[in-house]
Amino acid sequence: MNYCIEVAGLAYQFSDNTPVLKDIQLRVPQGAIYGFLGPNGAGKTTTLRLITGLLRMQKGTVQILGRSFREHRLEILRQTGSLIESPAIYEHLSAAENLLVLQRIYQCPKSNIMEVLQTVGLAAVSNKKAGQFSLGMKQRLALAMAMLHHPKLLILDEPTNGLDPNGIIEMRDLLKKINREQGISILISSHLLPEIERLATHLGIISKGRMVFEGSLEQLSGLRQQVRGYLLDTTDNAAALELLAAQEIPVVTDTGRIQVPALPVAAIAELNSQLVQQGIGVYGIQPVKNDLETIFMDLIQA
Numbered sequence: 171m172n173y174c175i176e177v178a179g180l181a182y183q184f185s186d187n188t189p190v191l192k193d194i195q196l197r198v199p200q201g202a203i204y205g206f207l208g209p210n211g212a213g214k215t216t217t218l219r220l221i222t223g224l225l226r227m228q229k230g231t232v233q234i235l236g237r238s239f240r241e242h243r244l245e246i247l248r249q250t251g252s253l254i255e256s257p258a259i260y261e262h263l264s265a266a267e268n269l270l271v272l273q274r275i276y277q278c279p280k281s282n283i284m285e286v287l288q289t290v291g292l293a294a295v296s297n298k299k300a301g302q303f304s305l306g307m308k309q310r311l312a313l314a315m316a317m318l319h320h321p322k323l324l325i326l327d328e329p330t331n332g333l334d335p336n337g338i339i340e341m342r343d344l345l346k347k348i349n350r351e352q353g354i355s356i357l358i359s360s361h362l363l364p365e366i367e368r369l370a371t372h373l374g375i376i377s378k379g380r381m382v383f384e385g386s387l388e389q390l391s392g393l394r395q396q397v398r399g400y401l402l403d404t405t406d407n408a409a410a411l412e413l414l415a416a417q418e419i420p421v422v423t424d425t426g427r428i429q430v431p432a433l434p435v436a437a438i439a440e441l442n443s444q445l446v447q448q449g450i451g452v453y454g455i456q457p458v459k460n461d462l463e464t465i466f467m468d469l470i471q472a
């Protein structure tokens with residue numbers, strides 16, 4: 171598989187000497203929308219700042235679009251668009267004028283300006299001052315700015331932060347469209363699993379400065395299929411709990427029902443017959459499967 175970003179052994183600490191990143195491995199397949207997920211303070215922004223050269227690397231290697239970032243920094247940045255921290259939008263300039271400033275820096279064709287405004291759905295308001303834009307429109311302008319020079323790769327740090335539900339959906343659809351129609355690979359960070367689940371093809375989860383999962387969405391869903399335990403419905407829960415305690419089987423009862431761990435199916439069948447032999451009717455045995463939220467919480471709390 172070809173990767174547009176390959177990070178290995180990335181470690182970082184700020185001046186207070188507390189390690190913030192520890193041995194980060196991250197591989198973004200070409201053409202992917204890679205969701206970089208983790209709770210607040212996990213190290214997402216620091217990782218993205220290192221990958222885009224906003225922070226100086228201390229340890230590890232970063233390859234972008236097949237080249238070492240250390241050795242080919244400028245060449246890589248010319249092919250990469252990023253949106254990290256608040257974008258530098260001039261509020262007193264129109265959307266088109268904001269892009270014109272960048273067009274002069276990038277020395278790219280002027281026709282790119284209307285083209286990206288079209289892509290992000292701001293062509294009709296290209297002459298409106300950015301200061302009069304809603305937050306969602308500003309984020310779309312920021313995305314247009316990141317895309318102006320036709321990058322092959324976009325690196326976006328929580329681009330939906332602060333947007334209302336409609337703005338979030340718009341941004342998600344836009345990113346999918348850009349990825350599908352222009353073949354641009356996207357690395358996007360978020361602390362919201364449902365958002366990433368609806369958008370990403372691949373996923374990396376970071377917690378306390380370490381990667382705790384990396385793989386496709388299917389692989390994560392595979393974990394969802396695993397059985398966490400079984401719910402037992404009985405005619406006499408008190409007697410059933412006594413029998414389980416005698417066998418030292420841990421139970422959870424916080425839903426008002428008895429949940430036993432994911433024992434082998436033969437052990438569950440044996441438990442069922444013992445309960446019945448004790449005169450306790452068992453009218454339900456239901457496997458409890460992981461949901462994505464539980465998997466996520468398990469991974470980040472491990």
Ligand SMILES: Nc1ncnc2c1ncn2[C@@H]1O[C@H](COP(=O)(O)OP(=O)(O)OP(=O)(O)O)[C@@H](O)[C@H]1O
Pocket residue numbers: 184185190208209210211212213214215216217361
């Ligand atoms: N300039 C800095 N100096 C010292 N510590 C910092 C600095 N920037 C970030 N940190 C610390 O590094 C850790 C990781 O922060 P980072 O911003 O990378 O996390 P994050 O996953 O992006 O979180 P969030 O979702 O809240 O943005 C945090 O403990 C943070 O306090």
